[in-house]
Amino acid sequence: MTSFTVTVDLVMLTIRQGALHVLLIRRAIPPYQGASALPGGFVLPEEDLGAAAARELAEEAGIAAPGHLEQLASYGAPGRDPRGRVVTVAYLALLPDAPAPTAGSDAAGAEWVPVAALPALAFDHAGILADGVERARAKLEYTPLGAAFCPPEFTIAELRQVYEAVWDTTLDPRNFHRKATSTEGFVEPTGRSTAGERGRPAALYTRGSATVLSPPLLRSR
Amino acid sequence: MTSFTVTVDLVMLTIRQGALHVLLIRRAIPPYQGASALPGGFVLPEEDLGAAAARELAEEAGIAAPGHLEQLASYGAPGRDPRGRVVTVAYLALLPDAPAPTAGSDAAGAEWVPVAALPALAFDHAGILADGVERARAKLEYTPLGAAFCPPEFTIAELRQVYEAVWDTTLDPRNFHRKATSTEGFVEPTGRSTAGERGRPAALYTRGSATVLSPPLLRSR
DNA sequence: GCAAAAGTGTTCCCCCTACACCCATGA
DNA sequence: TCATGGGTGTAGGGGGAACACTTTTGC
The missing domain is CATH 1.10.10.10 (Winged helix-like DNA-binding domain superfamily/Winged helix DNA-binding domain)
Structure with missing residues (x-):
């Protein structure tokens, strides 16, 4: 009955200048200090997973009413976070354009990045982001x-x-x-x-x- | 940075006598002692989530090679388990018929139950099972x-x-x-x-x- | 032969594609 | 009146629904 830390990470997608963009933050503290990553944070003691995702969405981008927010998948490989056993529950958010790139963000420098030109990402976030983009593509179909x-x-x-x-x-x-x-x-x-x-x-x-x-x-x- | 317990729960589906069945166990210990529930268990200290699901699959039904095993979703509402803060990662398994109903199970009485005639389930397992059945139905389409x-x-x-x-x-x-x-x-x-x-x-x-x-x-x- | 289940051919129709064409506005 | 983008009409084809029909076995 191991003890875990649980986080939520957000794949926030929007359309800017006719191209699909994702919101990435630059990590201000180790591990992966200075690297790009998906926005996210810890789940609070009395908070549901979806509520944590909605709270992060508001904190990172000042969004009160996203176009859509849904659970994507969970990731918990033993070595995915050097600080210990961390399971992250990823959420996918679809947003109307341009909700102030960095409004209210508590992370150093959040910015919209075209998914066609991604930098290297911290942790296993590259895989999470790829899963989110594929989910979005499939969801548009049906x-x-x-x-x-x-x-x-x-x-x-x-x-x-x-x-x-x-x-x-x-x-x-x-x-x-x-x-x-x-x-x-x-x-x-x-x-x-x-x-x-x-x-x-x-x-x-x-x-x-x-x-x-x-x-x-x-x-x- | 709350401390969580993480479990995996399995929605194991198979076809018996032309009807969709799910494997349910009867809980031998509190909470919900005596109630029906999805099989599942704790994730071990050095174990990936998918590996934990595969291990439970083997332990509960003696299955080495399921037809299919995929992550379904995670559930972590604050009050979902009276023992404390427990996040469960649900997996969906699709199995060929009749792999010995209770073979090797370490839970009291595991049995296949038609999804058309379900008993009340422990925790939030009714919702998890409903999500699993709907996922299976959708997946057959494409x-x-x-x-x-x-x-x-x-x-x-x-x-x-x-x-x-x-x-x-x-x-x-x-x-x-x-x-x-x-x-x-x-x-x-x-x-x-x-x-x-x-x-x-x-x-x-x-x-x-x-x-x-x-x-x-x-x-x- | 007859029943039963596997497998094929055929027809109809819906919807997707492609593209010709018309409509309504700014300059 | 021309350019630009919004919106409609229409012909052709692919695939699904329905179902008649043929094939191959057990009895």
Whole structure:
């Protein structure tokens, strides 16, 4: 009945400049001092795992209402932390763009980094991050979670650009439009539309109430 | 930096008499003495989480080579175990039928119970089991893991009966046969076939090498 | 032969793809 | 009126659902 330390680590993803980014912090203290790492911290004595993840999310990025937060997986290999036996429960967060890169962070320098250009990471965080990105990619296929990367009201084109960034591909705008608007519960029209930009104004939508997409929106092939 | 106890719990599923069953133990000691629960135990000082799950699998059911073993999720609500702060990492195991119901078990009375007729469970195990069953149902859609419930060599009809038991539905035998045999990497023919049963002998297959089914095999609708 | 189970062929339809085309705005 | 991006129509094809039909065994 060994004694363990339990932490939560966050894979926070967002879309910036059309590319998928992850929030990384620079570690201010050993071990791995100066290295990049996923944000995270200890679970408090009377705190549930999900609550700890939500608290870290607020502390690291000043986020009160993430687009989506879900448990990813747990990692507890004996040698993964030189300080001792530490099990970390990783969470995946999907966020709308640009919630102040470092707002309220208690870690030295938090910043958004493109997942296509990652530095070396502390601990086993590279593997955790890879698992998180793959989870996000898969979830876009059969859930309406792409909208979790968007602001409260968004256009179909914005939603499509989320898919293109996460999957690193291009999609046909016309077919994507039809698919998104005709799939029950994916998006709901607000009646409002954009203005003041080039081209025809785009209708604005909010997230629909569905939890799964039926039929799914499959990648490539 | 609270101190935690870490356990692994197993959702072990198999098919018996055409129905999905789970292995439950009867707790011999408090808390929840006498109640049904998922098999599980403490993670040892120098043991990885997955290794602990594999060890418990062997101890509880005498299984050396499960059809499949994967991490499910972690549960750590503050009051989930009256003994203190216990985080459990749940694993999902899919097994071929009938590996001696209680062989080698160190818990009082382990037995296979139909998931359609569950008793009340100790701790938060009812929720963990529900998550495991849902994971299994979803995984059959887009991976070849149905074969993990089958013996090393199996017929297409046996594989179909796995899907029917897990999804609690019926499938068209002819369409399922075509789908299973024509999907790349799902099953591999052995050249052998059954004999001594009613009707035309069935060809025997082994698990294919694919990790995902493309296109997937979707439920109902 | 008959029953039973395995396996094949065929038809219909839905949905995905590709792409031609129209719509509404800013400059 | 042109450029730009939003949105609709339509034809072709792949795959699933339904089911008629053939094959191969035990009795």
